[in-house]
Amino acid sequence: GLVNTREMFKKAMEGKYAIPAYNFNNLEQLQAIIQACVETRSPVILQVSKGARQYANATMLRYMAMGAVEYAKELGYEIPIALHLDHGDSFELCKACVDNGFSSVMIDGSHLPFEENIEITRKVVEYAHQFDVTVEGELGVLAGIEEDVKAEKSHYTNPDEVEEFVERTGVDSLAISIGTSHGAYKFKVKPGEQVPPLRFDILEEIERRLPGFPIVLHGASSVIPEYVELINKYGGNLEGAVGVPEDQLRKAATSAVCKINIDSDGRLAFTAKVREFLWNNPKEFDPRKYLKPAREELVKMYKHKNINVLGSANKA
Ligand code: G3H
Ligand code: 13P
Ligand code: NA
Ligand code: ZN
Numbered sequence: 562g563l564v565n566t567r568e569m570f571k572k573a574m575e576g577k578y579a580i581p582a583y584n585f586n587n588l589e590q591l592q593a594i595i596q597a598c599v600e601t602r603s604p605v606i607l608q609v610s611k612g613a614r615q616y617a618n619a620t621m622l623r624y625m626a627m628g629a630v631e632y633a634k635e636l637g638y639e640i641p642i643a644l645h646l647d648h649g650d651s652f653e654l655c656k657a658c659v660d661n662g663f664s665s666v667m668i669d670g671s672h673l674p675f676e677e678n679i680e681i682t683r684k685v686v687e688y689a690h691q692f693d694v695t696v697e698g699e700l701g702v703l704a705g706i707e708e709d710v711k712a713e714k715s716h717y718t719n720p721d722e723v724e725e726f727v728e729r730t731g732v733d734s735l736a737i738s739i740g741t742s743h744g745a746y747k748f749k750v751k752p753g754e755q756v757p758p759l760r761f762d763i764l765e766e767i768e769r770r771l772p773g774f775p776i777v778l779h780g781a782s783s784v785i786p787e788y789v790e791l792i793n794k795y796g797g798n799l800e801g802a803v804g805v806p807e808d809q810l811r812k813a814a815t816s817a818v819c820k821i822n823i824d825s826d827g828r829l830a831f832t833a834k835v836r837e838f839l840w841n842n843p844k845e846f847d848p849r850k851y852l853k854p855a856r857e858e859l860v861k862m863y864k865h866k867n868i869n870v871l872g873s874a875n876k877a
Contacts, residue, residue: 562630563644563664565695569604570734570775570819578872579778579814582606583863584647584824586613588625589856590831595629597863599636601874606665606820608647611654623662640877645697647822655685659694667736671699675722682730690731697820700726701738703780704747720766727771734775734820739763741780745789745802745825759809761816768817775819782825783807783870785862791833795840802829807870814871821871827859834858 569580581598585591585607598605607629609622617625626644633640645665646658655666668685670678682698689696701718718737727735739760741747748756767776784804792799810821834855838845845851868874 563626563662564641565664565693565733566606566643566645566697566775566820567695567733569606569641569643572604572876573819573873574773574775574817576872576876577815578876579818579821580604580606581863581867581871581873582608582645582647582777582820582822583827584608584610584613584822585625586616589852590827590859591625591629592632593827593856593859594863595633595642596636597860597867598640598642598877599633599638600860601864601867602638602640602877603867603871603873603875604641604643604877605873606643606645608645608822608824609658609663610647610824611650613647619657619661627662638877643695649685652681652684652688655696656688659689659692663694665695665697667697667699669699669736671702671736671738675726679726679729682726682732686731695733696731697734697736697777698726698730698732699736699738699777699779703738704740704742717760717763718767720763720770723767724770727774734777735767735771736777736779737764737767739778741778741805743780743825745782745784745799745804745829747780747782747784747804749801750803756803756806759805759813761812764813764816764818771817774817776817777820777822778810778813778818779822781805781810781813781821782823782829783810785826785829788826788829788833791837792829795833795836797832797836799829810870811872823866826862826866830858830862831855 648669649655702716838851
């Protein structure tokens with residue numbers, strides 16, 4: 562069955578790698594994630610956002626994730642699979658997911674004042690732990706897509722707050738803000754210009770305050786240029802799309818960062834291949850025809866992440 566993240570994180574911490582946390586909203590994304598993780602022998606966290614739940618229906622998603630466990634076995638190798646709520650924004654939503662068979666939830670109180678963040682996070686932990694469901698909390702606000710992260714120091718996680726937060730909430734992992742952001746436009750840079758490096762100094766200080774405690778990195782897509790170029794070539798317009806360089810993520814994966822969240826790279830790979838196929842095959846209208854190459858590209862992309870970026874391959 563589905564497992565929580567406790568054992569995964571313990572091993573990732575000891576082995577100096579990170580568990581992939583891939584978002585899914587539909588069948589093809591889920592199939593690709595499972596195939597890639599089985600073929601690379603990687604544990605995986607399947608992430609469902611509030612939006613995914615609204616899009617695909619909570620019951621459907623639950624049975625899809627349970628089906629994914631069976632599908633992995635059919636593919637010939639059993640891997641640990643967690644089903645995780647991404648960015649839960651209320652106690653009620655987290656409770657609904659716990660009640661619905663999720664093995665892990667995130668309560669994202671990062672926009673709240675410190676005391677309120679502690680209060681809501683502790684409430685979720687108290688409920689979830691009764692069912693052995695692990696909880697991720699967050700401190701620090703990821704930069705918005707329009708902001709210049711270099712100038713937004715106040716949004717980074719304050720290392721002075723992490724011990725008290727973890728102690729008073731009882732969370733199992735902590736998402737932090739060290740310069741990543743969500744979506745495909747993470748940094749404002751001119752073409753060819755380097756993006757600002759992640760704040761590894763803040764990460765190191767957090768590790769010093771919370772020795773051996775699992776840290777989570779959101780907004781960790783690389784916005785792979787090859788996909789952006791394909792999308793733009795075949796009728797799209799993603800001018801200025803830029804992500805976190807892979808070497809930064811590789812470095813983060815060897816630290817206390819035990820979970821790395823990737824959604825946008827999957828969306829880009831999928832869209833690139835659908836656009837390319839439809840552009841080159843204007844007479845095709847069977848969704849399987851254009852979803853298949855998209856799904857195949859996803860498998861390739863996720864395998865690459867597991868093997869070359871996160872270091873999670875052969876850890877299952
Ligand atoms: O952190 C956000 C994730 O990429 C999920 O995005 O809310 O559009 O499903 P979504
Ligand atoms: P990306 O938009 O960088 O893929 O981040 C995904 C994420 O953090 C999901 O919680
Ligand atoms: Na790690
Ligand atoms: Zn996120």
